[in-house]
Amino acid sequence: MGEVTRGNPFAPGDISATAILAAAGRMAESRRPDPLINDPLAEVFLTAAARRRLAPAVDDDIAHLLGDMFTLRSRFFDEQLLRFAEAGGRQCVILGSGLDSRTHRLDWPSRTTVFEIDRPGMLEFKEAVLAGSPNKPTCRRVVVPTDLTNDWTAPLIRGGFDPGEPTAWLAEGLLLYLTAEQGNQLLTTLTAHSASGSTLLVEHVNHAAQSAQEGRTVAKLVATLGEPWLSQLDEPTRWLARFGWTADTHDIRDLAATHNRPVPPFAGTDPSDDRRVWCLAAEQAAPPAPNAPGSASTATSPLTDPNQRRNILYADDLQVGTTIDLGQYTLTGADISTFAGQWDPQRLHTDCDVGATRPSDEMIASGIHTLAVFQRLAALRAYRDWSIIGCRSIRDIRFTNPIAAGATLRGTLRIAEATYSHPQHALIRLSGTLAHGETTVLTAEFDVYVHRMHASSM
Ligand SMILES: C[S@@+](CC[C@H](N)C(=O)[O-])C[C@H]1O[C@@H](n2cnc3c(N)ncnc32)[C@H](O)[C@@H]1O
Known part of the structure; x- marks a missing residue:
């Protein structure tokens, strides 16, 4: 391996050398006569990085070991994102x-918004280079400078991200640089912000690929650059299923075969080799259509069809007797322990072993968490489109059955009663239910003040 000339180790606020490496791979591809991707900005970034003496010097051996890896994964994720x-x-x-x-x-x-999240120093460099370039985005581009191991969803939402809309998430070349715990937390958080119909695109590398001789050489380089690999992924389907995602798994070797390119030596060229560089595309199951069996809604209306609902609804629009299907949410083990660790740190919610007192050794979700799941579904499928003033009371909360990891919870909300005792607002009584299959796990009554129609002109 040759010399690495970048002097300072990577630190928060610094510029990632591995991001520069990946851009170098895309630049090389763009210069080919038959490119699988065309990335003219890669050269612009590389030139700016070299001018600031930021570009890592990588010898030909490393470039050979990585081969077309950056190109193949970029092309795969390009196709998935555009399909979405x-x-x-x-x-x-x-x-x-x-x-x-x-x-x-x-x-x-043209309707697409793409949010980019990275550390502030990285995005500062990127924005400075883009400001001097004539190239313009072909979508609405929102930059969110933040650390993904902190609370990153608050700045994302402030940037205009809508958790009620389906999202395509891409984690390409990222999870290697997070610990397994940080990766799990990232998945928990993004899943909690994924509406039905979302897509999750992930790249990661298994243990065999990291521990083979070629893997160790690349690992040593990135560690020298201050960005050591911190995790691996051996069972992608199982891992994603824990968070409620169904994965379509690809390996970089399949992608090389698809595009008639040589397998990157890092990924193991022997067909019997168990090295894997995963390129994963995962989906969340969409809720059944409003009229499907088991669905609470019987007709589509702005109140019951989430695709129709876009205008604000007032108390006078909320017809007593209507039942709204709130969609579903799958609770993961990581979800349960993360929520409980923060907000209800009783051992029965945070520690599997305590489950020995129950028939199975599973952790069960906190009741507060169950209520929060209901609230999330109601907020995204109903309340966010209502002119709500505030909630007066939540009554008769009953946790009728325990919930373990993996349960898919479906919410329904019935408009039980409306009291119009004030010219400007009404008190709406709502009955909420959360069920796992046929089993009801939560029931509660909510009293909510909602503005009456055109209250502002009254
Ligand atoms: C190998 S680069 C990949 C960049 C890009 N996804 C690509 O494929 O070209 C890893 C990127 O993850 C970013 N990153 C690593 N840890 C991060 C964290 N905790 N928060 C935000 N960004 C992080 C780095 O700054 C870097 O830009």
Whole structure:
């Protein structure tokens, strides 16, 4: 391995050398006569990085070991993101975006917003370079400078991200640089912000690939650059299922075969080799259509069809007797322990072993968490479109059955009663239910003040 000339180790606020490495791979591909991706900005970034003496010197051996890896994964994720956007998806979030220039180089439908999240120092460099470039984004581009191991969703939402809309999430070249715990937390958080119909795109590397001789050489380089690999992924389907995602798994070797390119030596060229560089595309199950068996709604209306609901609804629009299907949410083990660790730290919710007192050794979700799941579904499928003033009371909360990890919870909300005792607002009584299959796990009554129609002109 040759010398690495970048002097300072990577630190928060610094510029990622591995992001520069990935851009170098895309630049090389763009210079080929038959490129699988075309990334003209990669060269612009590389030139700016070299001028600031930021570009890591990587010898030909390393470049050979990585081969077409950056190209193959970029092409795969390009196709997945465009498929999502062309099918009507309006928002994509690129986690650890580095010098990714998809906002500029892909042909997005004009309604698309792409959020880019990376550390502030990284995005500061990127923005400075882009400001001096004539290239313009082909979508609405929102930059969110923040650390993904902190609370990153608050700045994302402040940037205009809508958790009620389906999202395509991309974690390309990121999870290797997070610990397993940080990766699990990231999945828990993004899943909690994923509406039905969302897509999750992930790249990661298994243990065999990291521990083979080629893997150790690359690992040593990135560690020298201050960005050591901190995790691995051996069972992608199982891992994603824990968070409620169904994965379509690809390996970089399949992608190389698809595009008639040589397998990157890092990924193991022997067909019997168990090294894997995963490229994963996962989906969350969409809730059944409003009229499907088991659904509470019997007809579509602005109140019961989430696709129709876009205007604000007032108390006078809320018809007593209507039942609204709130969609569903799958609780993961990580969800249960993370929520309980923060808000209800009783051992029965945070520690599997305490479950020995129950028939199975599973952790069960906190009641407060169960109520929070109901609230999330109600907020995204109903309340956010209502002109709500505030909640007066929550009554008769009953936790009728325990909930373990993996349970898919469906919410329904019935408009039970409306009291119009004031010209400007009404008191609406709502009956909420959360069920796991046929088993009801939560019931509660809510009294909510809602503005009456055109209250402002009264
Ligand atoms: C290998 S680069 C990949 C960049 C880009 N996704 C690509 O494929 O070209 C890893 C990126 O993740 C970012 N990253 C790593 N840890 C992060 C964290 N905790 N918060 C935000 N970004 C992080 C780095 O700054 C860097 O830009």
